[in-house]
Structures are given as C-alpha cells and as structure tokens.
Amino acid sequence: MNLNIGIDLNETIVNSIVNKLAEYDPALRDRPKEDVVRKCSAARILAAIGNLNSIPVFLKIRDFVERPLLEQNDPGIMNRGMFVPLRRDDTQLFIAIANPWDPIAEDICAQKYPDLEIVKFLAPVSEITKVIESVSKVSGPTKSELESIEVDEESDDIADFNVTTTYEEPLTQFVAQMMSEAIKGHASDVHIKCEKERIHYSYRIDGDMREKHEIPMKLRDRLDAFMLNLMGLAPEERQKRPGISGRFTVSYMRRSIDIRYERHRTYRGYHVTMRILDKSHFEAKLGMGSLAFDSGTLFELEKVMAIPAGIIVMSGPTGSGKSTTLNAILRELNRPEDNILTLENPVEDEIQGVIHCDLKSSAEFKPMITSFMRSDPDIILMGEVRDFDSAELAIEAAITGHKVLTTIHCPRASQIIERFEQLGIERWKIAQTLKAACAQRLVKMLCPYCKVRRPGVTPHEQKKFNLGDEWLNIEFFEKSPEGCPECQHRGYSGRTAILEIIPVTAEWSDALSKGTLSPYELELAVRKQGVLPSLKNSGLKMVRDGKTDFEALRKVIDMSTD
Ligand SMILES: [Zn+2]
Structure with a gap:
C-alpha cells in the first residue's frame, strides 16, 4: 500500500x-x-x-x-x-x-x-x-551539438522519461533539459512555436511569457516525433489531425509530474503547449501564503463553507487560480466522516481522502454525475459549469442536499447568477441554491529586493486608475524598471490570489427569486455593509501594503469601476 x-x-x-x-x-x-x-x-x-x-x-x-x-x-x-x-x-x-x-x-x-x-x-x-x-543543474547539449543531430535518426523509445538524468542521445538530453528547467523554474507552460525561419521555445512563469530560446530549424520534425512518441502516438498521427491533445508523465527528482500536451498544426509547422501539472510548490492553504485573503473575506468564506447544502461558485478568467482555491477549500472541508467526490478535466491536485474522477470528454459528464449521485456523496467538486447540462446537474445536486463547489467563466461575482440564467437555469433555482458567488484574480507581487518607493500618484495616474484624491498623498511602491538578480530583472516575484465574495443570505435569496433585487443590486448591498471588499479594493489594499503596483493590478482587474 x-x-x-x-x-x-x-x-x-x-x-x-x-x-x-x-x-x-x-x-x-x-x-x-x-x-x-x-x-x-x-x-x-x-x-x-x-x-x-x-x-x-x-x-x-x-x-x-x-x-x-x-x-x-x-x-x-x-x-x-x-x-x-x-x-x-x-x-x-x-x-x-x-x-x-x-x-x-x-x-x-x-x-x-x-x-x-x-x-x-x-x-x-x-x-x-x-x-x-x-544546487542541481541539468545541462543541455550545446548549440553545435544540436546542429549536428541527424534528422533522419529515430529516438529510442522511452518508457520512463527521467528529466534529471543524463542521456547520451542529444535530442533526448535537449528535451530533458527543457523540461527540467521548466519544472525547476515553476513554469506553468512550455511553448514550442514554428515560425518562418526559426523554431523557438519559451516558458510561462507567473503568468508572463519569458525569453525565447532558439532550436535549429532542421530539428522541427524530429522534435515533433519525439514528443508524440512520449505519448505513445505514431508520427503519422500529426498528418491526420489538426489538433492533438494528450498527456505524458516525466519523472523529476523522484516525483512524477503530469504534462498535458496540446499541439495544433500551423502554417509553418506546429505550436505545442505543454501544461506542467506540478503542484508540489503550490499546496495552497486558505488564509496563508499563496491565498492571502483579507480577514473579512476569509471569515465569510468559512461561514459559507459550513453551510451543509448549496453551491459555492468561483468565477474568473482562465489562469486565475480558481481551481487552486476550490481545492484549498476542499482540503479544509476534508473530514473522515464526509464522502467527497470530484469531477475534473484534468485532475490537477490530488487530495488524500478525496475520490477524484478524471473526465475524458464532455460527453462523459452526464452519465458520470448521475452515477456519482448514487454513490452517496456529501460534497461534490465539479470542475466547471459550461453548458445547460452541467449547470442543471449542479443545481439539482444542491437542491437534493449536497454541497457543490464549481467554477464558471464570467468577470464579476455578481454576474454568476446571470450566467446561470443564460445557460437556461431559472432565476429562482439559482437564487435558492447559490450560497456564495466569488470572483478571483492572480496579482503579480513586487520583488521585495528592488521595489521603488513613490510619494503618491500623479494626477494623470489618479485619472487613469480611477482613484480618490487621497492617493495623491499615499506613499506606495512600484516595480523597479531594471529589476535585480533576485527577480531575474523582472521587478516582480510570484503571484497571490485576491478574492471577492458575495454571500447570498436567506433574505437576499428570497428577494433575488422574487425579482425584487437584481444581482447587481445585491453586489451594491454587500459593498454598502463595508466588510467585504471588491476585487479593486483588495487590490488597492495590496498597493498600500507595498505588495503590488498599479500596473500589475490593471492587467487583471477592471479599474474603471469601484
Ligand atoms: Zn528584484
């Protein structure tokens, strides 16, 4: 065992x-x-x-x-x-x-x-x-070694691709080095792109694409075949399909790391995106480190988490860390007496004691959840509500007494209710089951070693970021234009999540279902109580605390509203 x-x-x-x-x-x-x-x-x-x-x-x-x-x-x-x-x-x-x-x-x-x-x-x-x-370093082949690779040669079949050992064969060593560097640098993705005269690869770290590294043009097809081989696909497959999705596993420092692979054919060859599903450096916990929500928000979140039946929905764009937060919530809720099931595509974060199910296609969704409901769950995590079927099943599960956690795509927390309506769910149903509507963003944090002090915003900045007059005199920090070695000259280091939460109390739920209160009015009512900050206000607090700057906020939050 x-x-x-x-x-x-x-x-x-x-x-x-x-x-x-x-x-x-x-x-x-x-x-x-x-x-x-x-x-x-x-x-x-x-x-x-x-x-x-x-x-x-x-x-x-x-x-x-x-x-x-x-x-x-x-x-x-x-x-x-x-x-x-x-x-x-x-x-x-x-x-x-x-x-x-x-x-x-x-x-x-x-x-x-x-x-x-x-x-x-x-x-x-x-x-x-x-x-x-x-202290370890995997070095790849030199440029001339890469140049001298025979393009017609076949790479060996690799059963267990350990990216931290040394391979004789230069192409294998090159891919090993590319992958181990990505994992070590906490990259979320590796991109390989073919252009007219060159191929390059680059890493996405903390939401930003980093510098491009060139690969000799002649390796285009062999590299492609190598990657397909890792997933057990024959190179002929690439001719047959415009898009190929798959997964493979590499081993890195005694850990198995799943890589989700997406390849689409382009005019000049292909574009490959490899998502690195390495959770070892990001075991998020509520109220700590990577998820530093303010106390009011955290208190409210814990309150809704304790409600036995109902839906908690997390909204935000792709890459806003929605599932990380839901998994952190799940970890908090994880008790021996509860039966917890998840339905995800793909499973990103395995939690001990939780039964994770991997959704292979959207067609599997309905039969899977129907069989789910028969296995007596207390808490269900559904990766995403994307259509009428998934929306209806989430509501149905909540109505029949389950706690449901899920995500949906929409910008503001208050729009979650309307999004469910657009998908075909009646207002009263969502109003009665929704316990909390949340929106989340990941904000880049300033490098503490090189951030630059500013005495207050300029009138131009005040207008641009829609700020009150007090900001003319509030001291804050912004990123250093040249950065420092600690942050690899980026001025930022890491990201943190900010969360906006709109709790739906019994009184509000009633007003929403009768139609006497609109979702936007609900949001305004929550703000008026002055306890739960909006995304923008949480962001501004981070600026006041010297953790981020306006440029970083502006990229992820609509600064024009309050
Ligand atoms: Zn720095």
Missing part, C-alpha cells in the same frame, strides 16, 4: 505506521488501513514515523540549510540517499532524511564526515528534493 509520502516502505512498516496513527486519533480506530491513510495528512503520517523511530520531525528545512555545507555534497548522491546536510559544528553533523528505515543516508554521511556524530531529523521528501534541486 502506498502512503503517498514519496518513500517505499514494506507492509510490516506500513502496518506499524497505521497503528500509530490510530493510537493518536480514536476516530481512526477499527477502520480499514486504506481509510486511515487517506484521512491523514502527510504531516501526520510523518509525525507517526518520527515517533516510531524517536527522530524529531522538521517540516520546513529550506531556511535552515547551510549553503556552503550543502554545496560540498553531490546532488546525485543526496538524491540517491534522499537526505541533505543541514548544518554542522565541531562534533556533530545535522542531517534531514526521508526514510529512517533506510541506512543509506547515514552510511554516506559517516563515510564523508568520519569525525562527526550524525544527528538525524525527519523531513518530507518534497522538502528534501527542493533543497537538492536548488
């Missing part, structure tokens, strides 16, 4: 861990082993392992690593032993290990540092690999 913590353990050890977990929590006693594991977080499983071995657990090691000590160690060897040295003094060496039942890490360290006593800490595999990753 797999504990989902990245290390392989035999059955006896797994049993002792499960017993330990049940010892802590009476609710888990007398339940099947699989259930216990599904209902426990990785941190809890780690705590049990630490307890069994009398080793302290250290969940976040990144900030405690002494860089010079780390750099003395070969990334390949650390990866093999799944350990990193943390720090040392004259007599002791402190190391983080992932698997206390495997002596390899201690053996390696004892050999390298024979005079030191080794003190072990237990850390998650994800943390250890993050640290190893920071």
